[in-house]
Amino acid sequence: MKTSKLKKAMGFAAIGLGVVLLTSCTANFCSQQDFASIAYPYDQGVTVYLSKQEFDDLASGAVDPDNGFTKAVIRQEMEWSDEAEFYYGLPRIAGQAYEDNDQIYKYIPYIPTAIVESEGSVNIQAQYFVNFTSHKTDGVLRSVITSAKTSNYRIPSVYYFGLVDDFVLREATAKAFGRSSFEEVASSDIASIKIGSEADLGSSWTVNPYTMSDPTTDDIVNGNAKEIPATGEGAKSILRRYGYWKFDGIDADGKSKMWGNYDKVNEAIMGMTDTGFEQLGTYQVPGSDFINYYKTQVNTKVSNIRSCIATREGYFGHYGADGDWRVAMEAKDWGYAWSKGFLEGLLVYPVSWLLDTFAYGMDPSLSGMGQIWALVFVTLIVRGLLLLISFRSTMDNQKMQNIQPEIAKLQAKYPNSNSNPTERQRLSQEQMALYRRNGIHPMRQMLLLIVQFPVFICVWSGLQGASTLATGEVLNMRLSDTIQSILFNTKGLPANTYGWWTALVLFILMAIVQIFAMILPRIIAKANQKKLGGKLTANPAQDQQGRTMKWVSYGMMIFTIIMGFLLPSAMGVYWLIGGLISIAQTLITQIVLKKAKKRKK
Secondary structure (H helix, E strand, C coil): CHHHHHHHHHHHHHHHHHHHHHHHHCCCCCHHHHHHHHHHHHHHCCEEEEEEEHHHHHHCCCCCCCHHHHHHHHHHHHHHHHHHHHCCCCCCCCEECCCCCCEEEECEEEECCCCECCCEEEEECCCCCCCCCCCHCCHHHHHHHHHHCCCCCCCHHHHHHHHHHHHHHHHHHHHHHHCCCHHHHHHHHHHHHCHHHHCCCCCCCCCCCCCCCHHHHHHHHCCCCCCCCCCCCCCCEEHHHHHHHCCCCCCCCECCCCCCHHHHHHHHHHHCCCHHHHHHHHHHHCCCHHHHHHHHHHHHHHHHHCEEEEECEEEEEEEEECCCEEEECCCCCCCHHHHHHHHHHHHHHHHHHHHHHHHHCCCCCCCCCCCCCCCHHHHHHHHHHHHHHHHHHHHHHHHHHHHHHHHHHHHHHHHCCCCHHHHHHHHHHHHHHHHHCCCCCCCHHHHHHHHHHHHHEEEEHHHHHHHHCCCCCCCCCCCCEEEEHHHHHHCCCCCCCCCCHHHHHHHHHHHHHHHHHHHHHHHHHHHHHHHHCCCCCHHHHHHHHHHHHHHHHHHHHHHHHHHHHCHHHHHHHHHHHHHHHHHHHHHHHHHHHHHHHHHHH
């Protein structure tokens, strides 16, 4: 087979192998419980938990944030709760959150479609087709309800959503105190629970994930609604740690199953009254179309998240509408990785393991800089291993650039090789002889590409899946956020509130380094050719091959820059470091070649 045909065949083989590997070593490591943990920050329910004093002030109108509207909402919810509790034995959606704790209260902020105002007072006429106004509904639920209205799905009532939240709170409370059911939790334990803003940060359980009952985006960004720690000796939030129960469950084999508990809650609600909960107009439950659509939207939100490769149990990520939640991730071992696939066990998991090891070793709190240094060390290790494999190929490439003047002489000798088969064959033969004299193997680069491509894909997958890289910030830039999303978010400008300037500088540096790393060998080759006084003679065949290789190089460079823009910023850091290493590798190779040439002379 001729060399050109062999190159094409191996090129197609590399592309085919790459496509297969691209789909085989990018498995999602997230377990069902991981997905449940990730889902809860995006839908924390609709109920707001607050102190008795805050509740009384809002219910009486002593604190009036919206011209009496909140007062009217609480009054209506209390009436519904009295009716539901007296006639049907249903839990309350407003009032005391726990029967044995008179300090924690709850209600559901919302805006109904039917409102009547008379003589300065507000009268709520219905609880259907509502717009929940609590900040926690910004994640998924509000958009689900809006779309469901458009599609004419049967949307559940306010009371239904309140009941779901009540189930979640009770089960999360049972888990917090290590009980199998809420009924087993001692009254004294329930009485010891405090509201977030009043919690004893040294020992007590609290309900809220924040130190404010319903923080806004500005509160969270400015630090006024401090998130209550989920680990350590500090305060513990029941919903912060165990709210994921809503989306979790156990299948017949005893394994975690997404939506199992949510389905049980719906079954329990349906059977709460003799007449059937669905038949009670005021307490309308959702239709199957709404439930299916709701599940689809939540699944879509969480299934796109891949950062679940945690080599030790911990709290990771930036999740929720404001990206301010770390969630519990199950530890993944090497056996779990092998179960995902051959390359997952061989390459993907080791990359994430190295990242975890370095990041925790330099910054156990995973604040951000530890992950940057971990990226530096992992990139050096990966590129060092690849250098051992690619060194001969890199030398071949540099030698190829250095013998261009000799190739020019051959091209001048056979100027019609593009149209004359005999000249083309003789040119090819003499070029191969020239390669052999200089120890160059043209096919080595193609073989190297076949080896390097799966390594590149698997390293990429390992970085995307690393939970440590989805945690922490560097100069306000979250490593798990894409550079695109950061640059499109201009809210914090001109300040660097959301890491806008950090992302811009990172992207510019990455692009410059990648471009320079790609063109540096060509710059050196032209400089060497100028020193030698060589000048290539026009040769259509060689020119076409050169143009093809040049455009392939440009394509790879453009691909890297675009992906660096679209992928998490951690990948931008990786490509920046990788580009610097490529530049250093090119310069070192040139030094080695020059010394070898001097020794040869």
